[in-house]
Amino acid sequence: MIKLPIESVLNALKDVLSGSTSAVLVAQPGAGKTTRVPLALMDEPWLAGRKIVMLEPRRLAARSAAQYMAAALGERVGETVGYRVRLDTKVGPGTRIEVITEGVLTRLLQEDPSLEGVGLVIFDEFHERSLHADLGLALCIQAQQVFREELRLLVMSATLEAEPVAALLGDAPVIRSEGRSYAVETRYLERPVADRMEPAVVQAVMKALESDEGDLLVFLPGAAEIRRVAARLAELLGAGAGAGAGVRIAPLYGQLTQAEQDAALKPCGPGERKVVLATSIAETSLTVEGVRVVVDSGWMRVPRFSPRTGMTRLETVRVSRASADQRRGRAGRLAAGVCYRLWTVQEDRQLAERSTPEVLEADLTALALELAAWGVSDPLELQWLDPPPGAAMSHARELLGQLGALAEGGGITAHGRAMAELGLHPRLAHMLLQAAPLRLGGLASELAAILSSRDFLRSASGAADSDLRLRVEALRGFAATGRQPLPGYTADAGTCRQLLAEARQFRAALAANSAAAHEARDAAGTGSAEEIHAAGLLLAFAYPDRIAAKRPNGRYLLSSGRGAALPDAGSQPISSAVYLVAAELDDQGAESRIYLASPVALEELEQHCSELLERERSISWDRSAGAVRARQRLRLGAIVLQEKPLASLQPDELQAALLQGIAEEGLGILPWTRASRQLQHRASFMHRADPSWPDWSDEALLGSLADWLGPQLYGLRSRDDLQRLNLTDILENRLTWDQRRELDVSVPTHIVVPSGSRIPVDYSDPAAPVLAVRLQELFGLQETPKIARRTVPVTLHLLSPAHRPVQVTKDLASFWQNAYFEVKKDLKGRYPKHHWPDDPLSAIPTNRAKPRS
Structure with a gap:
């Protein structure tokens, strides 16, 4: 066995774990921590016969690590060393080391919080900070504190800041291994990539094949970019001469089958070179044999969750410096190598130090x-x-x-525990459980497999087709014939086989689930073509917030309240659906684009999703109609499924809606007359002088509508009905007999002036009641008229014969003495036919041009 750098610290690690229950191991890429540490600790006495469980962030890395360790022991996987990953388990009764993916650890903890049969849990490549790793570590720490003090926890990483993790583990000891790596020459671009990344990647690969030795590992964001680069390289290398002679293109990403992934890792034969086109799956843990050259696009794809929309989208982002260094290090594992970074030195300085932990951005x-x-x-x-x-x-x-x-x-709830047992995303687990009593478990399992992976069906014409039922038809067609599933569409055969295997596993899990087993004898269903039309209903179980109703403009309204639209809606048959359920959509812009969906019938929603429906009685003021409108609605979130008039109303409901309308419109909607407004203002004058009087300001009346106006509204429902109200009587009836008498005495509606005219008093300003009267009608009156039992002088607006104001005063005596003669000159010139005496106090008052003889 080749001696690896990690072996220099293995004894120190053993000593630490002998006296401590937690430790942090930082080892550089290629040091051998993944494969050597579990083997070195397997026979430590503190394990007491219990097994070691090591977590890997990816299935491929878990299988690869287990196979490598088993080979080092001269055994097959499943004996001393085994693994558990989704869709694949190889362990036996004598297994001492289990390499598992992080979701498996969560299931183990939920089934046995004390992890009784486990002595050590190793978190490998913890720097990736996956959601399951953070959760697994948090649960293990509590399990250690509450159930098993002797349980050992070891966190391993190549680029981790060790101190925060050590502190989280109770100031655990930190052990460092410098590792061993060969020199890697790093080459940057002179200018930034101006367009799509794929041409730049292809150019760098071709250059490396011509000028550098060894196999190539090319990092790309996702499967779509890998397919495009692979297709272009196949064209360029197809001649089989020069740099293209003996070159094998090997894709490597999570959705490939195990055989396809293993092929990418397999060493080349004599005279052969390979170009491995990989996602970030190849950044850590894996050793891709023969790699001497790394081509790094500088991009990666990460899930980003938006609480605002409730949706997750995959976003292509720049790699962090830590990830870039991990990728670069893959070229120096076995010998000196070269790393082509497809960005400039200036861009390199702007890279973030580390990627954001998934727990801060994921669903x-x-x-x-x-x-x-x-x-x-x-x-x-x-x-x-x-x-x-x-x-x-x-x-x-x-x-x-x-x-x-x-x-x-x-x-x-019990249903929640059944969902957790299935180990799927809660949406899909709920869908499977709801499908069982409907005998649609098989269809639900197929949908769950399809939705757990990237879209595998591609139109030969490139046209968009969002109907999820097509994917089910294609998958079933492939299962029956083993050929391309639908005319005009293509699908990767390996992906189809993987999806069918996952669907079988989901169906088996559903059959074994305690909550679903008693629901139906045959939960799987018939598998008939007609059954596919229930896909929309099953999606409604999983995505109740994404049930969508068609709008008049052809777009859709989601039950969550967000807008959505089908791309190229005019060419999609599914666009005719009145209701559909969107299983996959983005949250870009004002409206989301729907990528995968299935139609659903209103009758299906009413029958099977009644708990989502809300019957709502809406009785409210309709401003445009000027009346109370009463409607009965059937709602699903923001979607109104049905609406019809309410046949009968309770008087109290009608009264409340009418009061709401008056509050919205303001008091101006009521039939105010001069008398009713004057009564309001007179009472306001009294309230100003004596707060024990009621406050009848507009603000106070609006705030107490139910008290003074509510009893008068029974039987009314519109603006026209309100015009029948007599506000003077309504307000007067709010006063006691003594208040009415006091109002008549202290706050008269009119004042009789010397001419004999009854002039109304304007109380609209309670601080200064106004008597607007023609000047000639006050001849002979020496003092200003007073109200409030002759304590408050009115404000006199003295008018010309044309009723235009010529003077404002509260001191009539002063006016006669000082200002009258100037006013007289002006008025005599404008109104020569009128009587303008030299002595107004001895003159006869008149409401005519001249006093009668």
Whole structure:
């Protein structure tokens, strides 16, 4: 066995774990920590016969590590060393080391919180900070503290900041291994990539094949870019001469079958070179034999969850410096190598140091369900490097409540536990459980497999087709014939086989689930073509917030309230659906684009999703109609499924809606007359002088509509009906007999002036009541008229014969003495036919041009 750098610290690691229950191991890429550490610790006495469980962030890395360790022991996988990953398990009764993916650890903890048969849990490549790794570590720490003090925890990484993790583990010891790596020459671009990345990648690969030795490992963001680069390289290398002679192109990403992934890792034969086109799956843990050259596009694809829309989108982002260094190091594992970085030196300086932990950006619905199953409602009850964000957790718990996984108090329900047992995303687990009693378990399993992977069906014409039922037809067609499934479409055969295997596993899990087993004798269903039309109903179980109704403009309204649209809707048959369920869509812009969906019938929603429906009685003021409108609606979230008039109303409901309308419109909607307004203002004058009087200002009346106006509204429902009200009588009836008498005495409606005219008093300004009267009608009056039992002088607006104001005063005596003669000159010139005496106090008052003889 080749001696690896990690071996220099193995004794120190053994000593630490002999006296401590936690440790952090930092070892450079290629040091051998993944394959040597478990073997070195396997026979330590503190294990007491228990097994070692090592977590790997990816299935491919888990299988590869187990195979390598088993080979080092001269055994087959499944004997001393085994693995458990999704769709594939190889362990035996004598297995001492189990390499598992992180979701498997969560299931082990939920089944046995004490991990009784486990002595050591190793978290490998923890720097990737996957959601399951953070959750697994938090649960293991609590299990160690509550159930098993002797349980050992070891966190391993190549680029991790060790101190925060050590502190989280109770100031655990940190061991460092420098590792061994060969010199890697790093080459940058002179200018940034101006267009798509694929041409630049192809150019760099061709250059490396001509000028450098060894196999190539090319990092690309995702499967789509890998397919495009592979197709272009196949064209360029197809001649088989020169640099293209003996070159094998090997894709490597998560959706490939195990055989296809193993082929990418397999060493080349004599005279052969390979170009491995990989996602970030190849950054860590894996050793791709023969690699001497790395071509790094500088991009990676990460999931980003938006609590605002409730949707997750895959976003292509720049790699962090830590990831770039990991990728670069792959070229120096076996010998000196070269790394082509497809960005400039200036761009390199702007890279973030590390990627954002998944717990801060991902959909937390599965995490929230696991915590509820663990018995934790508040994530802060556990210890985290980065606690889950509150907004995303609130959204996750709200969705779980909608799926029936959480009770009103926040605790997990029996249905929620059944969902957690299935180990799928809660949406898909709920769909499977709801499908069982409908005998649609087989269809639900196929949908779950399709939705758990990237879209595998591609139109030969490139036209968009979002109908998810086509994918089910294609998958079933491939299962029956083993050939391309549908005319005009292509699908990768390996992906189809993988999806069918996953569907079988989901069906088996459903059959074994305690909650589903008694629901139906044959939960799988018939597999008939007609059954496919139930896909929309099953999606409604999984995505109740994405049930969509067609709008008049052809676009859709989601039950969550967000808008959505089908791309190229005019060419898609599914666009004729009145209702559909969107399984995959983005959250870009004002409206989401729907990528995968299936139609659903209103009758299906009413029959099978009644818990989502809300019958709403709407009785409210319609401003445009000027009347109360009463409607009965059947709602599904933001979608109004049905609406019709309410046949009968309770008087109190009608009165409340009319009061609401008056409050919205303002008091101006009421039939105010001069008398009713004057009464309001007179009472306001009294209230100003004596607060024990009622406040009848507009603001006070609006705030107390139910008290003074409400009893008068029974039987009324429109603006026209309101015109029948007599506000003077209504307001007067609010006063006692003594108040009315006092009002008549102290706040008269009119004042009789010397001419004999009854002039109304304007009380619209309670601080200064106004008497507007022609000047000639006051001849002979020496003092200003007073109200409030002759304590408050009115404000006189002295008018010309044309009723235009010529003077404002509260002191009539002063006016006669000082200002009258100037006013007289002006008025005599404008109104010569009128009587303008020299002595107004001895003149006869008149409401005519001249006094009568």
